[in-house]
Amino acid sequence: MKASFLLGFIFLLGVSACSQNVEKQLTESREATKQLGSHLKQKLSQSMQANGPIEAMDVCNIEAEGIAANISNNLGLEVGRTSLKLRNVKNASDDWENEILHYFEQQKQSGAEIKNLEIYEVTKDQDGKWFRYMKAIPTSEVCLICHGETIAQPIQEKLHTLYPDDQATGFNIGDIRGAFTVKLKM
Ligand code: HEC
Numbered sequence: 754m755k756a757s758f759l760l761g762f763i764f765l766l767g768v769s770a771c772s773q774n775v776e777k778q779l780t781e782s783r784e785a786t787k788q789l790g791s792h793l794k795q796k797l798s799q800s801m802q803a804n805g806p807i808e809a810m811d812v813c814n815i816e817a818e819g820i821a822a823n824i825s826n827n828l829g830l831e832v833g834r835t836s837l838k839l840r841n842v843k844n845a846s847d848d849w850e851n852e853i854l855h856y857f858e859q860q861k862q863s864g865a866e867i868k869n870l871e872i873y874e875v876t877k878d879q880d881g882k883w884f885r886y887m888k889a890i891p892t893s894e895v896c897l898i899c900h901g902e903t904i905a906q907p908i909q910e911k912l913h914t915l916y917p918d919d920q921a922t923g924f925n926i927g928d929i930r931g932a933f934t935v936k937l938k939m
Pocket of ligand 1: 797806807809810813814815817818834835836838839840841842844890891892893895896897898899900921930931932
């Protein structure tokens with residue numbers, strides 16, 4: 754357990770030694786994922802309590818994108834969510850994200866705690882240099898209502914209408930549901 758956590762940590766340190774400016778980007782990325790996570794959680798639990806899970810689905814369906822866009826604009830970066838098992842194809846991972854999602858799964862298999870799984874890297878493409886960051890999202894009990902193995906019939910129906918290709922079910926508590934992802938131009 755210790756060893757795998759250390760591995761992740763060394764990866765982080767190893768990358769950071771190569772560039773000087775990354776502390777700032779790392780702080781901003783962590784801030785963006787923290788904001789997105791807490792805004793979504795707050796909205797979700799408010800609307801679950803007020804109107805139940807069927808209505809709450811609209812928070813995820815309609816509002817999640819807007820909430821992420823607001824935080825992205827405010828902080829001057831792109832923050833979002835992705836997963837190996839997607840509900841909304843708009844959240845699909847690119848190659849780098851896909852690799853990291855698999856890396857997180859491996860780390861979890863070796864005993865790492867999901868809440869400690871984060872990674873960053875500076876990448877290059879034809880548009881220049883990017884700071885990229887990801888943080889794993891654990892599955893907790895409340896998530897099972899819409900992402901679990903047995904989902905109530907009316908919820909299933911709504912999910913099926915909104916997302917005919919939904920893959921984001923069958924999760925258990927303690928699984929990695931997905932990850933927050935940040936992309937920042939350097
Ligand atoms: C009320 C139903 C509902 C609950 C409860 C819920 N989700 Fe979702 N979740 C959705 C819907 C709907 C989407 C698709 C959002 C979209 O269209 O962008 C989604 C998308 C996601 C995504 C984005 C990746 C993808 O598959 O498109 C992640 C990550 C996620 N949920 C994690 C969670 C976690 C973690 C919890 C528990 C804290 C949770 N969800 C609870 C309905 C729910």
